[in-house]
Amino acid sequence: MSDLLSGPVEIVGAGLIGTSIALACRRAGVDVLLSDASAEHLRTASGLGAGRAKEPGEVAQLVVVAVPPDHLGEEIAAALDAAGEDTVVTDVGSVKAAPLEAVSGHPAAARYVGSHPMAGSERSGPLAASADLFTGRPWAVTPHAGAAATAVRRVTALVETCGAVPVMLTPAEHDKAVARTSHVPHLVSSLVAGTLAGAAPEHLALTGQGVRDVTRVAGGDPALYSQIIGGNSDAVASLLREVRDRLEMALEAISEGDRVGLESLLAHGVAGTRAIPGKHGGPLQPVAAVHVAVPDHPGELARLFADVGGSGVNIEDVRIDHDPGRPVGLVELDVAEGRAEELMGALESKGWVTHR
Numbered sequence: 001m002s003d004l005l006s007g008p009v010e011i012v013g014a015g016l017i018g019t020s021i022a023l024a025c026r027r028a029g030v031d032v033l034l035s036d037a038s039a040e041h042l043r044t045a046s047g048l049g050a051g052r053a054k055e056p057g058e059v060a061q062l063v064v065v066a067v068p069p070d071h072l073g074e075e076i077a078a079a080l081d082a083a084g085e086d087t088v089v090t091d092v093g094s095v096k097a098a099p100l101e102a103v104s105g106h107p108a109a110a111r112y113v114g115s116h117p118m119a120g121s122e123r124s125g126p127l128a129a130s131a132d133l134f135t136g137r138p139w140a141v142t143p144h145a146g147a148a149a150t151a152v153r154r155v156t157a158l159v160e161t162c163g164a165v166p167v168m169l170t171p172a173e174h175d176k177a178v179a180r181t182s183h184v185p186h187l188v189s190s191l192v193a194g195t196l197a198g199a200a201p202e203h204l205a206l207t208g209q210g211v212r213d214v215t216r217v218a219g220g221d222p223a224l225y226s227q228i229i230g231g232n233s234d235a236v237a238s239l240l241r242e243v244r245d246r247l248e249m250a251l252e253a254i255s256e257g258d259r260v261g262l263e264s265l266l267a268h269g270v271a272g273t274r275a276i277p278g279k280h281g282g283p284l285q286p287v288a289a290v291h292v293a294v295p296d297h298p299g300e301l302a303r304l305f306a307d308v309g310g311s312g313v314n315i316e317d318v319r320i321d322h323d324p325g326r327p328v329g330l331v332e333l334d335v336a337e338g339r340a341e342e343l344m345g346a347l348e349s350k351g352w353v354t355h356r
């Protein structure tokens with residue numbers, strides 16, 4: 001348990017994110033008080049060991065507001081109104097503009113510091129929660145100009161207690177950043193996924209890993225994402241105009257048979273993928289993909305990973321695709337470039353069928 005965060009921590013909104021934070025705090029030995037507009041979510045989260053229902057009069061050291069975006073402002077203001085003199089209030093909202101507006105002018109605004117974990121899931125509610133959700137993930141801490149240094153330290157201690165990596169940003173920088181790294185990618189993913197709805201089954205039979213990668217985040221709850229994206233409209237609109245300009249360039253290049261123009265657009269995309277930081281925030285390491293055919297039986301993945309472990313080659317990333325015609329999975333293992341041949345040799349010697 002951190003000296004800066006001895007508890008209790010109060011979670012307002014015991015859904016996916018709130019319950020995950022609660023579970024991580026409980027694991028660190030911190031007392032957790034829960035509240036939620038839904039009695040069922042409160043019961044479920046308590047039953048999962050995320051904490052106990054808050055009793056009237058109990059005062060927390062840190063309140064974490066984890067409700068849907070449209071309700072953050074009112075719940076943050078209510079938490080500041082009700083809190084003790086030393087209580088710090090944070091929220092986990094995906095956009096920082098509205099929460100900040102809600103506390104501006106509040107006499108206790110110095111005790112509010114916004115934050116945003118960059119981890120989640122397409123699912124919602126306490127049953128989707130996990131104490132490990134934030135492990136190793138970036139978590140923005142976004143103090144406003146009037147925030148107290150002690151409040152910033154306590155919110156940073158929460159991030160560390162959850163095993164995440166704090167990233168300090170102003171609220172305005174944060175909102176611009178997430179428009180680029182989260183909100184526009186989500187919208188574009190949804191637009192692409194929409195072209196699949198109602199498509200002919202014989203076309204969908206050719207679905208491979210690429211389209212699954214591009215459309216994964218589009219599976220998120222539309223009610224939640226319309227609040228998130230709609231709450232960051234200026235930053236999202238400005239980037240979407242850039243995307244629209246490039247889409248028009250792509251249409252023009254395709255209709256005019258301009259291969260040079262098309263290649264230049266695709267090369268710009270490659271540059272974008274290389275700009276994404278690698279694991280642990282370092283530069284992106286060049287990786288090579290090794291594909292392994294894995295029979296669709298219980299225990300086969302465990303056997304594969306044990307054999308990879310025995311080879312001494314570290315797995316940088318892993319994806320699993322399914323052969324539509326056979327009971328076989330295709331596991332794609334990303335490893336450091338230069339070690340792929342060694343891994344293939346080691347796996348082939350154990351009977352696995354591999355290819356690059």
Ligand SMILES: NC(=O)C1=CN([C@@H]2O[C@H](COP(=O)(O)OP(=O)(O)OC[C@H]3O[C@@H](n4cnc5c(N)ncnc54)[C@H](O)[C@@H]3O)[C@@H](O)[C@H]2O)C=CC1
Binds near residue numbers: 013066095120
């Ligand atoms: N879902 C994700 O992947 C991520 C979500 N966030 C942010 O976290 C916040 C919560 O999102 P999730 O946990 O995904 O949603 P969720 O739907 O799983 O949980 C929200 C919880 O808040 C409760 N609630 C609603 N209104 C309330 C109120 N006025 N007072 C008390 N409880 C109330 C709901 O009953 C529910 O249990 C959102 O603001 C979202 O922007 C941040 C990072 C990732």
Ligand SMILES: O=C(O)C(=O)Cc1ccc(O)cc1
Binds near residue numbers: 118
């Ligand atoms: O699913 C993913 O890859 C995510 O990036 C999850 C996510 C969703 C919403 C956020 O505000 C932050 C993170």
